[in-house]
Amino acid sequence: MEYFPLLELPEDLQAMVVERVARNSFQDLYRLRASSRSMKALAEMRRVYHYFDVLSFPWGLIMPFQLFKTCYAENNPNTIYVKGVQFFYSYDEQDYGLSLLKRAADAGYERAVYTHAMTEAIFYGDAQYFRRIPRATVDRVGKLVRDAKWGWGLWHTDEFRQIKAMFTSTYVPSFYLCQCANVVDRQCLCLWHIDVTKDDNMCERCFWIKEISLFFRDFEPISLFRDTSKW
Numbered sequence: 001m002e003y004f005p006l007l008e009l010p011e012d013l014q015a016m017v018v019e020r021v022a023r024n025s026f027q028d029l030y031r032l033r034a035s036s037r038s039m040k041a042l043a044e045m046r047r048v049y050h051y052f053d054v055l056s057f058p059w060g061l062i063m064p065f066q067l068f069k070t071c072y073a074e075n076n077p078n079t080i081y082v083k084g085v086q087f088f089y090s091y092d093e094q095d096y097g098l099s100l101l102k103r104a105a106d107a108g109y110e111r112a113v114y115t116h117a118m119t120e121a122i123f124y125g126d127a128q129y130f131r132r133i134p135r136a137t138v139d140r141v142g143k144l145v146r147d148a149k150w151g152w153g154l155w156h157t158d159e160f161r162q163i164k165a166m167f168t169s170t171y172v173p174s175f176y177l178c179q180c181a182n183v184v185d186r187q188c189l190c191l192w193h194i195d196v197t198k199d200d201n202m203c204e205r206c207f208w209i210k211e212i213s214l215f216f217r218d219f220e221p222i223s224l225f226r227d228t229s230k231w
Contacts, residue, residue, distance in 0.1 A: 049074040054082065055111075055148065065230070072231040077109035083228040084112070088119060089221035091229070092157050105132070114141045118215045121208075122163055130208060142211060146218035154221050164216045175209045178202075191217045 049071045055078055072079040081104040088097025101119060104112030117129035133141070156164075168191060175194065180203035194213045198206065222228075 047074065050076050052076055052078065054078045068226075068228075069231050075107070077104045077107040077112060079228075079231065080104040080107070081109055081112040081115070082222065083231060085115060086222040086228045089156065089160070090154060090223075092159075094123070105129075110137070110141045111145050114138070114145050118145075118212065118219075121212060122167075122215070123159075127208070135207070138207075138211060142214060146214060149220060150222050154223050156221055167212065167216060171209050172213060175206050175213070178206050180206055 049067075052067075052071050054068065054071060054076070068079055072083065080100050084097050084100030084104060086097070087093045087100060091097070098116075098119060101112055101116040105116040113129075113132050117133055120126040120129045172191065172194065176197065181198040181201040191213050194210050194217075198210070202210070
């Protein structure tokens with residue numbers, strides 16, 4: 001196998017490679033860091049911390065506190081997003097949490113764009129942010145957001161549960177009644193079957209009712225075990 005002569009590239013291009021690797025994989029970054037002194041020096045530059053994907057780090061392992069803090073100080077969208085979710089959904093500090101979610105979304109971080117749009121629609125009735133999410137990417141990004149099981153038994157707030165109950169009783173029945181797509185009959189017209197009830201030809205309204213329902217059904221707040229208020 002031929003190896004790409006990375007060290008023969010100009011230093012600014014080497015730095016770009018390191019930043020891209022940091023965005024994709026902690027393991028690959030540390031392998032690259034160990035490959036040479038020059039790579040080690042580039043990997044230790046503070047601006048690299050802006051690109052770390054902290055959510056790719058195994059959540060069950062203890063990630064060094066200082067690493068989180070440095071990433072946040074470098075405006076890392078991942079850490080801004082995590083902090084925003086925890087403050088909004090776990091600490092119930094909605095104004096600050098929402099501002100962080102919007103900040104990460106404005107930086108183009110996909111999970112933040114999705115979660116911010118859902119939060120605005122659910123808590124404030126503002127659906128305009130759905131336009132920021134290409135419909136073709138909703139399924140993929142939505143699963144990334146909902147599959148992050150970091151709650152460890154932590155309950156949602158009373159407000160979240162109350163809105164969920166209202167939404168389920170008011171909007172979910174209209175999803176099943178709408179004949180916009182091929183419908184599979186279900187005995188229980190509830191959240192649990194909503195993702196397998198209609199094909200992809202559903203109308204725009206039903207599409208977002210389904211997506212909000214999945215968010216209500218599967219999204220978890222962040223455990224207080226990792227306290228972002230210290231960043």
